[in-house]
Amino acid sequence: MNHYLYFNSRLIQHVFKQAEKLNLGKDWICYQLDLNHIDLELFKSLKPPQYMQHAVAQRQLEFYSGRILTQAILAHHFNFYQPITSCVQRLPQWISPILGSISHSKQQVVVMVSCQVNYIGMDIEHWVSEELLTDGQHLILNQQDLNIWQKAQSYFSFQQFLTLVFSMKESLYKAVYPQVQHYIDFLDASLFEISFAEQRVKLKFSDHIQKKYQLLDEYDGYWQVAPNHIMTWVSQLK
Template identity: 60%
Template sequence: MNEPLYFQKYFTDYVFEHAQKLELMQDCVCYQLDLEHIDVHLFKNLTPPKYLEQAVSTRLSEFYSGRILIQAILMQYYEVYEGVTSLSQRLPQWTPPFRGSISHSKNQIVVAVSASTAYLGIDIEHWVSEALIAEGQHLILNHQDYKIWDEIKSELSFQQFLTLVFSIKESLYKAVYPEVKHYIDFLDAAITEISLPNRCVKLKFSNEIQNKFQLVQEYEGYWEIQEDYVLTWVYKTNQK
């Protein structure tokens, strides 16, 4: 039974008031929330879904803040008064024509909601650690990604590049998940083109993955770099 969880107006007003609107995409509503500005005691009387019964307070704060912000956006921009949070399923449950995406890293949460996109994914990542650079880069970057790195290594540090690729592939996988509903390895997608001035990339899945899930030939991704994190998104409006 996919019973929805609906948050009262008190919560949506509070979270929405503390969020900042981002002008990132055409036909999408995007907001960012700094959890340092949220009172963690606000959610203490809420009963978490079963899949979060053992979660620590910081995880619950991330969960509630992001989901409440989504509900607030649906109410404020689309006059939709229903919850996308399920008591039994971890992922948000979107009703067509809506699509959305949510991401968190440390104390930052970003969400994107749209009623007119063919696909949509957003991600936020703080700079990857030295350990991941040393031990995990080969789990993220494939041969084609390394070729792109050779082209731009005078413009970005390797830490920035690895974080960017990790994040934009996360955005890509979120964008296609509603159709795929399956895990895809980081090495099964590659950046084929990159424009640093325009902060955009083109991505392709391997032929095997593309054919297996009937995915489109090419995806476009975008990014913004802040002082200690990168924000990425992959989307296409139905008007394009």
């Protein structure tokens, strides 16, 4: 039996007040939190889970803020108060029919939750560094991704496109991880369709990975661009 980490209502309400609800469609509830507004001292009375006992201060801030914001969303929008943070298992313990995803980049945390989906994965990424742009793109982009770049270059800089692909694949891996339970290389997933009007892509895994883990033939991904970052999510309605 797992032991769970409980957050008091005062702490949940405080974090929730600092968050901003994002309009990403009626089928998902999503909030973004600027960690510059959250003081790590708020969490000093909490006993960290086993896997967080040696985490640095920034990681603690990201972890607690994301988990507490998630509990706030569950309470406010779903009337759900059961804790989802296990003290021994790293991943949130979602209770059907609710599924969600948590991501962070620099000082931003986003949480997306839905009770209308079969799977969900979300990611936030600030624009990739010049180093990754020049030295790491071969670890992210395969030939099918580069084919999409031929269509995307009228809408994105290459830096933005590389960030989009990186983030989409992160969202995809989060969406399928409960089924796969294993790391999948970035080059084993591809974008093969893109719609700029709908801000939507279709993704697929290599034949080997798809068959090995009995994954779907294709997955739908969505994105929203902000001035210095991008948010992506991969999900399917029931």
